[in-house]
Structures are given as structure tokens and as C-alpha cells.
Amino acid sequence: MTIPPMPPGLPAGEETRLFAAVDLVNRAGAKSFEFGYLHEDAPIAEAGWWAQAQYKGAKLMAEHHVSPGHAAEALALRLLAGATCKCGEQVALTDAQPGCRWKLTGEGQQARWVSGCDAPSIPIEAGELGDAEALRRKVEPRMNREQRRAFERDRRRGKV
Ligand SMILES: [Zn+2]
Numbered sequence: 001m002t003i004p005p006m007p008p009g010l011p012a013g014e015e016t017r018l019f020a021a022v023d024l025v026n027r028a029g030a031k032s033f034e035f036g037y038l039h040e041d042a043p044i045a046e047a048g049w050w051a052q053a054q055y056k057g058a059k060l061m062a063e064h065h066v067s068p069g070h071a072a073e074a075l076a077l078r079l080l081a082g083a084t085c086k087c088g089e090q091v092a093l094t095d096a097q098p099g100c101r102w103k104l105t106g107e108g109q110q111a112r113w114v115s116g117c118d119a120p121s122i123p124i125e126a127g128e129l130g131d132a133e134a135l136r137r138k139v140e141p142r143m144n145r146e147q148r149r150a151f152e153r154d155r156r157r158g159k160v
Helices: 014-027 068-080 132-142 145-156
Strands: 032-037 049-055 058-065 103-105 112-114
Touching: 014 032, 014 068, 014 112, 032 068, 049 068, 058 068, 132 145
Parallel strands: none
Antiparallel strands: 032 049, 049 058, 103 112
8 A cells, every 4th residue: 555645734743643643554454545635725734635445345434624634543443443442442543432442663764653551561581480379470460250250260170
């Protein structure tokens, strides 16, 4: 997917917003992406920006936005409506939405939305690998009651 060159005179941070949104549109599986504006002689914010993507055989569009980045972001939100994060919650790009709140990282062409649920991994030392007690001490605080019960069950059966 190629991105047209940025029009001159756009507000700061606009490139970040646009590239991050286009990355989302791309990851959502859209086949094409384009944006433009309706009013040639209007100020940037009143030009009527739109963004459009080919998605699952249909054309989806976001119209009447103050900048290409805002239009692209609105389009990405439409594509992601109801999309599920790897944590099982709905993807949320704003605090107003319920679900897993994704965060914008990086700047300009490196800007990306990343999931908000990347829990740190639990490092296990080589000496602890065969040591069920040591494992339990590390893993248990991260488990919910259901997982703890299953773990206890497995432990009694000698699986852990
Ligand atoms: Zn998540």
C-alpha cells in the first residue's frame, strides 16, 4: 500500500497520525487506501478531507474531516469496529471506547498503534525449570482463581 505525499501546510503531528492510521488500515487487511479533499480553495481544516479503503470487497469511506490524518484515523476506526485484540477484548483507540486501549508509539513514518495489553513475560531461571515450588511462587500471583485451581490439580497429578 503506498501513501500519497503529504500536502504542504498540515498541522504538526499530522504525519504521525496519518501513518499510524494507514498502518492500521493495512493490518486490518484493506486492499487499497486513498485520501483527498473536496474544496480546493478552502483553508486546510475546512477542505473536507476524506479517506477511502477497499476492504473485503467493499469501499469504506470517512468524510468531512479536518485533515487527512483525522480522515484516515476515522476510517481505521470503522475497519476495526468490533475487532478483537489478542487479549480477547475489543480494540479501543480512544478512552471513550470500552476494551483494550491501544497506544500510539513512534513518530512520522514509524508511528504505530500497539496493543495496551502486553503483559511482561515471566522469566524462569535454568535452575527453576524442574522445581515446581519455585515455578508456583513465580506464576501463581499472575493467575486468577480458576487458573490456580487447575494448576493445583495438575500438580497433584504430577504433571507440573
Ligand atoms: Zn489487548
